[in-house]
Amino acid sequence: MTSPTVQQLGEIGLLQHLRQFCPTEAIADDAALLSVAPDHQLVVTTDVLVEKVHFSDRTTSAQDIGWRATAANLSDLAAMGAEPLGITLGLGLPPTTSLDWIEPFYQGMGACLSHYGGVILGGDLCRAPVITVAITALGQVRPQRVLRRSAAQAGDAIVVTGEHGASRAGLELLLKPESGKTLAAGDRQHLIKAHQRPRPRFDVLPTLWQVCATLNRPIAAMDSSDGLANAVLQICRESQTGAHLVRSQLPLPAVFTPWLNAAQALDWCLYGGEDFELVIALPPASAHHLVEQLGKSAAIVGTIVAEPTVTLRETAAAEPTATLTLEQGFQHF
Amino acid sequence: MTSPTVQQLGEIGLLQHLRQFCPTEAIADDAALLSVAPDHQLVVTTDVLVEKVHFSDRTTSAQDIGWRATAANLSDLAAMGAEPLGITLGLGLPPTTSLDWIEPFYQGMGACLSHYGGVILGGDLCRAPVITVAITALGQVRPQRVLRRSAAQAGDAIVVTGEHGASRAGLELLLKPESGKTLAAGDRQHLIKAHQRPRPRFDVLPTLWQVCATLNRPIAAMDSSDGLANAVLQICRESQTGAHLVRSQLPLPAVFTPWLNAAQALDWCLYGGEDFELVIALPPASAHHLVEQLGKSAAIVGTIVAEPTVTLRETAAAEPTATLTLEQGFQHF
Known part of the structure; x- marks a missing residue:
């Protein structure tokens, strides 16, 4: 028996199927209601994912697309120091989309939300030429804990959580299954999972607060969704x-190593994108303390300096071998 | 001189052009920060508009699309009794989209926001096969003023603001300029404007609060975006x-009258959609008071009854001539 399509179900039929994934209040009114805790600020972020631009059936199942789209937005909340409240979903679907795609997609979103917090607060369904996923994530944060891109100071150490380039490598293995023949099966799966099931790093935040408890200044952070x-x-x-x-x-x-040559490895690490880790600038003593607490899943990769260029060098004492610019990186057009 | 396309500008170049439309903080971090007033709840709503499904260059300028997309979301806030805080925008663009389209689109959004309140809080730009506009609107409301779809009670009068069918008629005039030849130029423009520049009915709310000040029960309301x-x-x-x-x-x-026959006029009034007026159920005495205060821009169109069917009759005392169902109405697929 084949699963019904959106066209066969109609909007009302489809909504009946989707009710199970949303708290009842959310889809029974013009908008969702939500309380922000006293002494907290609201944090809002939006992402749009488009079929054939950001994902494809070839590399990612519906369930993984649901997870990734949700994780990408939650990662922006983590990068602000916020905890998740929920998401809204604007979903554009071709009329031929099967319920066999839609239900696993919602399951993936639900799995990510139940892992990290938050619910589907509501949304909008409409017709579109390709599957289009617009998610807005809402979170809350105490004003004194907001992590801002603009808070870095010369002398700060730059801490990076997790690995970088793993998601890009996972994508390569999915697109070209014949590549990476030397990799062990477990390593292969690890890289593929980094691409399909990225983890927003909310787990880093309590350690960060603890390490910075006595610092009387804001901390800079951003997630590495568009590359380190x-x-x-x-x-x-x-x-x-x-x-x-x-x-x-x-x-x-x-x-x-030894799968990739050094240039390729560096390129994926710096520009691969979609690792959804945190890049944090904070005073060196706090940075060392943070990396100690986080163990091998974090590293100090450099230093903030007054002169406004970003350079790469082999070792801390060496001369720069390259200057990095925004134009080199991940571009969406 | 032709205007540059998205592909020519690149994401960074495009963002430079768009900075003028957003408060600085909004696009300088992973997410936007916002305060919700004490004793208020947050209200969230999302809409997706897709080129060739929801709008087309033939009938709507970029500026009008910006206005309409914003107004549609703000209307959902009004239908909850909320005041606007701001919107996020997820914008999918084909690489060939010209800045000549994008800037007027943002101007239209800005015009609507500056008229009704709120700012562009942030967003996401990406590549898409057709122009795709995903807006999430945020508002706030005192809990005791929330308007809920579920609050109607048997015996309530049904108040409808504004005209219904005007937006659908305006669309017809845009799609078939040869129709409505008997209409005066001013009337034609009025209907076209109803389609291109809908007005969320925040103006109704203060009168509604005043009329209901001594009622000790919630009021039911919904906007008529999908039809009366x-x-x-x-x-x-x-x-x-x-x-x-x-x-x-x-x-x-x-x-x-006399442009349309009775059946056509009734169909557009009931099912045309996109008038973005308010439909409110409240006790008859309050309803009469509300209509009196709002003047000719509101009318009592019927009564809530205990038996769970919605019927249409010629006069209040007549037998029903039709039963209305959700399946007849505006479907998005």
Whole structure:
């Protein structure tokens, strides 16, 4: 028996199927109601994912697309220091889309939300030429805990959580299954999972608050959704600073050697994007303390400097080998 | 000189052009920060508009599309009794889209926001096969003023603001300029404007609060974005009631006679959609008081009844001539 399409179900029929994924109040009114805790600010972020631009059936199941779209937005909340409240979903669907795609997609979103917090607060369904997923995530944060791109200061150490380049490598393995033949099956799966099931790093925040409890200044942070280089460059631009990045300290996945040559590995690490880790600038003592607490899942990769350029060097003491610019990085057009 | 396209500008170039339309903070971080007033609840609503599905260059300029997309979302806030805080915008663009389209689009959004309140809080730009506009609107409301679809009670009068069918008639005139030859130029423009520049009815709310100040119960309301019949049916479904609608009291634009035959005029009034007026169920004495205060821009069109069907009759005392169902109405697929 084949699953019904959107056209066969009609909007009302489809909504009946989707009610199970949303709290009742959310889809029974013109808009959703939500309380923000006293002494908290609201945090809002939006992302649009388009079929054939941001995802394809070839590399990502409906369930993974639901997870990733949700995780990408939640990651922006984590990068502000906020905890999730919920999301709204604007979903554009071709009339031929099958319920077999839609239900797993909602399941993926639900799995991500139940893991990290928040509910589907409501949304909008409409017809579109390709599947289009517009998510707005809402979170809340105490004003003194807001992480801002603009808060970096010369002398700060740059802490990066997790590995970078893993998501890009996972995509490569999905697009070209014949590549990476030397990789062990477990390593392969690890990279593919980094692409399909990214994890917003809310787990880093309590440690960060604890390490910074006595600092009387804001902390700079951004997520690395558009690449590690992009995050450092954006923090520097908004803070009117520059940075020295040290190549030997960059968090490349260990399995990149001997699979990739050094240039390719560096490129994916700096520009691959979609790792959804955190890039944080804070005073060196706090940075060392943070990395100690987080263990091997974080590293200090460089220093914020007053001169407004971002350079890359082999070691902290070496001369720069490259200057990084926003134009090199992840562009959406 | 032709205007540059998105592809020529690149994402960074495009963002430079768009900065003028957003408060600085909004586009300089991972997410936007916002305060909700103490003792208020947050209200959130999302809409997606897709080129060739919801709008076309043939009938609507970029500026009008910006206005309409914003107004449609703000109307959902008004239907909850909320005041606007701002919107986020997820904008999907084909690479060939010209800045000549994008800037007027933002101007239209800005014009609507500066008229009704709120700012562009942030957003996301991406590539898409057709122009795709995903807007999430945020507002705030005191809990005791929330208007709910589920609050109607048997015996309530149904008040409808404004005219219904005007937006659908305006669309017809845009699609078929040869139709409506008997209409005066001013009337023609009035209908076209109803389609291109709908007005969310925040202006009704202070009068509604005043009229209901001593009522100790919630008021039911919904906006008529998906048609007048749809709004009544949704209120009845959520309130587990039915309604008697009276055909002779329906708010048809006066210019429909003699242009349209009675069946066509009724169809557009009940099912045309996109008038973005308010449908409100409240006790008869308050309803009469409300209509008196609002003047000729509002009418009582029927009564909420206990039996869960929505019927139409010629006069309040007559037998029903039709039963309305959600399936008849505005469907998005």
